[in-house]
Amino acid sequence: MKKRTFALALTLILTSAVVLGACGSKGSGSKGSDKDFTVAMVTDTGGVDDRSFNQSAWEGLKEFGKANDMKKGQDGYNYLQSASEADYKTNLNTAVRSNYDLIFGIGYKLKEALETVSKQNPDNHFAIVDDVINDRKNVASIGFKDNDGSFLVGVVAGLTTKTNKVGFVGGVKGAVIDRFEAGFVEGVKAVNPDAKIDVQYANDFAKADKGQQIASTMYSSGVDVIFHAAGGTGNGVFAEAKNLKKKDPSRAVWVIGVDRDQWDEGKVTANDGKDYNVTLTSEIKRVDVAVNDLSKRAKKGDFPGGEKIEYGLDKDAVGLSSHQDNISKDVLKKVDEYKQKIVDGDIKVPEKP
Numbered sequence: 001m002k003k004r005t006f007a008l009a010l011t012l013i014l015t016s017a018v019v020l021g022a023c024g025s026k027g028s029g030s031k032g033s034d035k036d037f038t039v040a041m042v043t044d045t046g047g048v049d050d051r052s053f054n055q056s057a058w059e060g061l062k063e064f065g066k067a068n069d070m071k072k073g074q075d076g077y078n079y080l081q082s083a084s085e086a087d088y089k090t091n092l093n094t095a096v097r098s099n100y101d102l103i104f105g106i107g108y109k110l111k112e113a114l115e116t117v118s119k120q121n122p123d124n125h126f127a128i129v130d131d132v133i134n135d136r137k138n139v140a141s142i143g144f145k146d147n148d149g150s151f152l153v154g155v156v157a158g159l160t161t162k163t164n165k166v167g168f169v170g171g172v173k174g175a176v177i178d179r180f181e182a183g184f185v186e187g188v189k190a191v192n193p194d195a196k197i198d199v200q201y202a203n204d205f206a207k208a209d210k211g212q213q214i215a216s217t218m219y220s221s222g223v224d225v226i227f228h229a230a231g232g233t234g235n236g237v238f239a240e241a242k243n244l245k246k247k248d249p250s251r252a253v254w255v256i257g258v259d260r261d262q263w264d265e266g267k268v269t270a271n272d273g274k275d276y277n278v279t280l281t282s283e284i285k286r287v288d289v290a291v292n293d294l295s296k297r298a299k300k301g302d303f304p305g306g307e308k309i310e311y312g313l314d315k316d317a318v319g320l321s322s323h324q325d326n327i328s329k330d331v332l333k334k335v336d337e338y339k340q341k342i343v344d345g346d347i348k349v350p351e352k353p
Helices: 002-028 053-067 087-097 108-120 146-160 175-191 208-220 231-247 287-299 329-344
Strands: 039-042 077-080 102-106 125-129 139-144 165-170 196-201 225-229 254-259 267-269 275-277 279-285 308-311 318-320
Touching: 039 053, 039 087, 039 287, 053 077, 053 102, 053 254, 053 287, 077 087, 087 102, 087 108, 102 108, 102 287, 108 125, 125 287, 139 287, 146 175, 146 225, 146 254, 146 279, 146 318, 146 329, 165 175, 165 208, 165 231, 175 196, 175 225, 175 329, 196 208, 208 225, 208 231, 225 231, 225 279, 231 254, 231 267, 287 308
Parallel strands: 039 077, 039 102, 102 125, 125 139, 139 308, 165 196, 165 225, 225 254, 254 279
Antiparallel strands: 267 275, 279 318
């Protein structure tokens, strides 16, 4: 009887040890370990399929997920789309409640909402793209030298225009789009001081009809190259350029895309039955690289909270897209010359118009 009692007691002790060991093991495998790391991004109003900034970020997140055998959804990687600015804080809080280890706010327009939510949730990790949140150890800030890349597409526009008239279509005026405008204008002036530059803003990143209206006015005035930094609004610029090319295949009408390679957006079949492309080039901003890179660091436990990570020409994080069929070799040579001058510090591109 005593032996049976002792055996039962020993069994209970061993069982308790296993249970406690399992609990301890679960506790030590905290959220954010390699096994269960999760990440999400909150878009601005342009949406995840804006063919620009948000889409590039989402492509980077998908690449990260694929490389780490993660599935789309709450247990892997995901996005929350914002239909209006009122959704920013709501979506960020939803991501917090869903226990994502890293939450990206895509675009400077989310700064205010992310500042509030990150302060309320100091144990969560956040990242703001295209802006800086200072003195917050749980927020990493990602920046790009957009003005440097825009200078180079300005060189392309200034040397390509036949009418000596080029245009810039901005989404919403602010520090980020200021860099695009300033760099583009300086690049055009550097190679073509006689060129006239028409600058207009749509005051929205998601109104293609407004972008098309502005582009129509510009092209009608003689502008033959338009650089847009307007997110989804820029789709309207492409639409107008393609309409003009379709009607008159001999007309030289160009669009310079932004954030990602927008070559596909420029494809058009004209009335003569031939295929053309109105995309002169695109100023790429490798948001996908930044999002992927920071996700990797956070997954490894190397989250750079409180820091600003900046991506520029030296890291090939900004610059011209790989599709360069519509640019002459002489122009590309000039682009390389100016790129080296910027990297070497011989040219300092302004950040404000």
